[in-house]
Structure formats: structure tokens, C-alpha cells
Amino acid sequence: MTGRELLSPSGQDVVFVLVGLVTLGAAVLCVTSRHLVHAALWLVVALGGIAVHYLLLTAEFVAWVQVLIYLGSVVVLVLFGLMLTRAPIGPSPEADSRNRPVALVVALAAAGVLVTLLVDAFRTTWIDLDTPHGTSRQVGDGLFRAWVLPFEALSVLLLAALVGAIVLSRRPGKRPEGGER
Amino acid sequence: MHLVYPVVLAALLFCTGLYGVLARRNAILVLMSVELMLAAVGLNLVAFDVWLRDELRSGQVFTLFLIALGAAEIGIGLAIVLLVHRERGTSAVDRLRELREPRGTPRPAPGEPGEHPTP
Structure with a gap:
């Protein structure tokens, strides 16, 4: 297909980036929230966003399996686990351990290396989404x-x-x- | 769609899960971060499968297997966490240090309930 430029996104690109921002924000809130139950509910948003991404990539069967199993059973299991270990309902100040700065440095370094590498590797690659593949x-x-x-x-x-x-x-x-x- | 978008999003989600695994103290939150990392890997598999137009749908089938393995993993993991919570009274991963290598003279950390449980 001609006319493919990085700076002229299609509608699918725009939707993907928007849902991706929501997914990433929910994931960050999931790993930083001090409310344990809120963290589990942000996990629901993040996994649901990934299901939407599967739909956008035309992998609809995987998307519905993701909704059924991850959102339906895994999150319910996690919530049950939080309740059975008597997790506090309010904010718990001990949600993060002491090696949080080290974890932040490791995660940022890994993200920097991976994003640099992947953008450089797949800069000129497009996915053809006109015919469904899943x-x-x-x-x-x-x-x-x-x-x-x-x-x-x-x-x-x-x-x-x-x-x-x-x-x-x-x-x-x-x-x-x-x-x- | 540009391939960079799903790949970069999967990398960022994976690093978010990595931060969660390293920084969280509650074992259930660590398991949730592992789920995030698994989901990021699944997104990567589906993106490359759709890009390469694989006839066998290897990436999507692996993603289905990954989802089933994630469900099994969270079931076993939560059972272990519940057992540890019942035996030790805590589910904080940095307080379960009975099996660590002794640093200097081995001493039990004070104030931990069930440090030496008697069956």
C-alpha cells in the first residue's frame, strides 16, 4: 500500500495509541497503587485494554478468550486471594518494599533499551490488517x-x-x- | 497499522510488570505484576503472528496456551500464598526469609509471628 508514512496514521493507529495510553496508565496505577483492591481493579482495566488491542489486531478469538479467562476468572481469583489474606480495604503503607528505587531504575533502563531497540528494528514495518487473520x-x-x-x-x-x-x-x-x- | 505501536506498548507493559515484581511487597501484588508481564508477551505474540501471516497461527495459539498457563499459575500461586499466610501470618515476600543464606550470625527477625511453627 502506498502512502504509508510514520506521521500519517490511519484510524486504527489512532485508536490503538489511545487505548494503549489507557492500558499503560492502568498498568502503572496497578503497580503503584497503595490500595490493594484498587490495584486489582486497575489490572482489570489493563487486561481489558489488551483485549481491545487483540480486537484491533483482528485476533478476535484471542480477544474473547482473554476477556473470558483473564477478566472473568483470574481477576476474581486475585480478589478472592486479597480477601482471604485479609488485605486492608484502605491504603496500606507497606504495599511497596524498600528496594523500590532499584526497581524503578531497573524498569526504566529495561524500558529504554527495549524501546530504542524495537523502534530502530521495526521502524519501516507495517501490519496489513485488511484481511482478518484471527x-x-x-x-x-x-x-x-x-x-x-x-x-x-x-x-x-x-x-x-x-x-x-x-x-x-x-x-x-x-x-x-x-x-x- | 505500524508494527512499532503494539511492540513498544508490549515492551512498556512488560517493564511496568517488571517494576511491580521488583517493588511490591505483598505476594498477591507480585502475582498481579506477573500477569501483566504475561499479557504483554501475549500482545507481542499476536502482533508478530498477524504481521507474519502465519498459516498455523502459531502466535495466537501460543497466546491461548499462555492465557491457560496464566490461569493455572495464578491458581497454584494463590494457593501457595494462602498457605503461607495461614502458616506464617503474613504474605509479605521480604518477611519470608527463613531459607535465606545466614548473614553473619543467623538470628530470627524479631516480632514475626510463627517464626518457628510447631506442628
Whole structure:
């Protein structure tokens, strides 16, 4: 396609940058907020923004899976974890540890290096988004033809994780009256 | 769409998660930061998959696997954090230092409940 310039963005570019700013702001608030529950809710905004990015990249199946699993179950699990560890509702002054300046320096250095490298590497690269590339039919074809064995292995792994979580969170040493555990 | 936008956004999100992992004290907040890093990696995978027009949809399928692995990881991680909170009474990662290398003379930190739990 002719007329592709870095400074003449298309509508998709504009929407992507705007949603990206929202996502990045929510992520920064998620890792800096002193309210633990607020941090979890900012995580919802950040992951939802990433789902919107998947939609903009025409990967709609991945977007809906992201909404269902991340927003639906992972965040609920995190909120349950915060409640069960008796997280304070108000601001908790001990949310950050003492090595916060070091973490800030490391993160800024990594961001600087990565952004410089990636902008230099992909300065002249465009994605063609005119034909969709991630409808559920296409992803299903790929998933159940080429990737069916890893898919089944992953289901076994999920089962193992489920059993592991149950075993870990069971209270030890207290047998019920029947003697069976 | 310019490829730089999703790639740079994924890098920035990853570094945000990196900061969270290093700076947070509550173990659940550390897990949330790990989730941010995983999501950034997923965005990268989808962007490169759409750019390269992969016939097998490797990037998107890997992203689906990544989401499932993230769900499994957060389940196991929260179970471990809850167990530690029940045993030690805290979920701050820098107070769980029983397995660290002794610095000078090993001494238990004062004021920690359940420093030597008796089963």
C-alpha cells in the first residue's frame, strides 16, 4: 500500500495509541497503587485494554478468550486471594518494599533499551490488517490440526494445577468424623 | 497499522510488570505484576503472528496456551500464598526469609509471628 508514512496514521493507529495510553496508565496505577483492591481493579482495566488491542489486531478469538479467562476468572481469583489474606480495604503503607528505587531504575533502563531497540528494528514495518487473520474458524483450524497434541497436554496440565491447588489449600491434620479424608 | 505501536506498548507493559515484581511487597501484588508481564508477551505474540501471516497461527495459539498457563499459575500461586499466610501470618515476600543464606550470625527477625511453627 502506498502512502504509508510514520506521521500519517490511519484510524486504527489512532485508536490503538489511545487505548494503549489507557492500558499503560492502568498498568502503572496497578503497580503503584497503595490500595490493594484498587490495584486489582486497575489490572482489570489493563487486561481489558489488551483485549481491545487483540480486537484491533483482528485476533478476535484471542480477544474473547482473554476477556473470558483473564477478566472473568483470574481477576476474581486475585480478589478472592486479597480477601482471604485479609488485605486492608484502605491504603496500606507497606504495599511497596524498600528496594523500590532499584526497581524503578531497573524498569526504566529495561524500558529504554527495549524501546530504542524495537523502534530502530521495526521502524519501516507495517501490519496489513485488511484481511482478518484471527477469526475463530482460522484459529480453530490451526489449533485442532497442528497444535492438537500441545492442546491436550495443556488440558492435563490444567487438571494437575487444579488438583495441586486443592491439595495445597486443604487444611492438614483435621480429619472429619468419618475417618476418610 | 505500524508494527512499532503494539511492540513498544508490549515492551512498556512488560517493564511496568517488571517494576511491580521488583517493588511490591505483598505476594498477591507480585502475582498481579506477573500477569501483566504475561499479557504483554501475549500482545507481542499476536502482533508478530498477524504481521507474519502465519498459516498455523502459531502466535495466537501460543497466546491461548499462555492465557491457560496464566490461569493455572495464578491458581497454584494463590494457593501457595494462602498457605503461607495461614502458616506464617503474613504474605509479605521480604518477611519470608527463613531459607535465606545466614548473614553473619543467623538470628530470627524479631516480632514475626510463627517464626518457628510447631506442628
